[in-house]
Amino acid sequence: MSTVTHPAASAPNTASAAKTNKKPKVGLTTHLLAGGAAGLAEAMCCHPLDTIKVRMQLTNMRRAPLAASNAAMPKSFLGVGQRIVQREGTLALYKGLGAVVTGIVPKMAIRFSSFEQYKSWLANSETGLVSTSSVFLAGLGAGVTEAVTVVTPMDVIKIRLQAQRHSTVDPMDVPKYRNAIHTAYTIIKEEGPMTLYKGIALTALRQATNQAVNFTFYQEFKRMASKFQNIDELPSYQHLILGGVSGAMGPLSNAPIDTIKTRIQKATSIAGESGWTRFVTVTRDIAQKEGYAAFYRGITPRILRVAPGQAITFMVYEKVKGWIDLWNARSANVRLPSEKYA
Numbered sequence: 001m002s003t004v005t006h007p008a009a010s011a012p013n014t015a016s017a018a019k020t021n022k023k024p025k026v027g028l029t030t031h032l033l034a035g036g037a038a039g040l041a042e043a044m045c046c047h048p049l050d051t052i053k054v055r056m057q058l059t060n061m062r063r064a065p066l067a068a069s070n071a072a073m074p075k076s077f078l079g080v081g082q083r084i085v086q087r088e089g090t091l092a093l094y095k096g097l098g099a100v101v102t103g104i105v106p107k108m109a110i111r112f113s114s115f116e117q118y119k120s121w122l123a124n125s126e127t128g129l130v131s132t133s134s135v136f137l138a139g140l141g142a143g144v145t146e147a148v149t150v151v152t153p154m155d156v157i158k159i160r161l162q163a164q165r166h167s168t169v170d171p172m173d174v175p176k177y178r179n180a181i182h183t184a185y186t187i188i189k190e191e192g193p194m195t196l197y198k199g200i201a202l203t204a205l206r207q208a209t210n211q212a213v214n215f216t217f218y219q220e221f222k223r224m225a226s227k228f229q230n231i232d233e234l235p236s237y238q239h240l241i242l243g244g245v246s247g248a249m250g251p252l253s254n255a256p257i258d259t260i261k262t263r264i265q266k267a268t269s270i271a272g273e274s275g276w277t278r279f280v281t282v283t284r285d286i287a288q289k290e291g292y293a294a295f296y297r298g299i300t301p302r303i304l305r306v307a308p309g310q311a312i313t314f315m316v317y318e319k320v321k322g323w324i325d326l327w328n329a330r331s332a333n334v335r336l337p338s339e340k341y342a
Contacts, residue, residue, distance in 0.1 A: 038313040139211040144207065233322065259295050260283055
């Protein structure tokens with residue numbers, strides 16, 4: 001089994017290692033700041049693609065009176081995006097962004113810090129090395145952790161906002177949900193607080209598989225690239241490329257889960273209906289009424305959303321983390337392995 005090394009789980013220094021070359025342990029604050037900056041950059045750049053993806057996944061969910069308009073609904077992600085802009089305005093592509101931005105800092109902080117924590121627990125106690133399977137398990141744990149703490153309620157709010165078809169340029173067209181806070185308040189008032197956790201099992205499964213695949217491929221690609229070039233730190237453009245490639249793997253592995261989750265979270269809660277009943281009903285309806293290909297509806301914009309999103313996330317995260325590490329090292333008069341001096 002191949003292994004990957006990480007600063008948080010690096011092998012102990014030998015007695016002959018110079019004290020000035022010891023790399024400081026990365027703390028939670030570093031993960032918070034670097035992860036938050038990365039998440040904010042990713043959300044601002046890629047949210048329109050997520051809105052298009054949600055609209056495509058919700059196609060064919062309207063009632064019979066709207067069947068005629070459904071027939072004219074574009075099937076390509078570019079066509080759906082153009083339709084949204086024409087009918088609702090350009091800002092409609094950013095519906096639900098408030099919910100995403102509000103949760104992005106804790107989400108990314110939890111993702112990266114929990115991943116590093118789980119990885120350190122799974123590291124070899126003698127060598128400090130982490131196997132590929134342990135990285136995969138750490139990614140699973142990080143995905144479940146972020147899903148339970150942040151992602152599920154954020155997704156419910158975001159999807160309710162994105163599902164609204166109203167004009168953002170017509171002041172007389174007042175939607176039911178006005179912003180993230182108002183959406184959360186309305187959902188809690190009308191449907192109860194537990195509605196914010198609708199679809200939590202599927203969200204946890206989606207996030208777990210996403211982060212397990214994402215972190216595993218990224219860490220392996222990063223290790224191989226560093227070894228091939230014989231360098232400690234990769235340049236930013238390589239983090240961008242590796243993050244984009246690894247980010248595309250997750251959506252391909254769990255597209256049906258994401259589609260079912262989106263349908264469940266968009267629907268209004270029904271009293272007495274269990275989560276399993278909702279899951280079975282939605283899954284059966286999609287398969288019987290729309291065909292199995294419908295489970296992969298929105299896969300193109302999702303990959304186009306997630307892959308560049310992860311590319312931006314990893315590039316910005318590594319860059320900001322490097323700046324913080326450099327600042328901390330200089331403050332402590334410690335030289336980092338990758339630091340260049342004139």
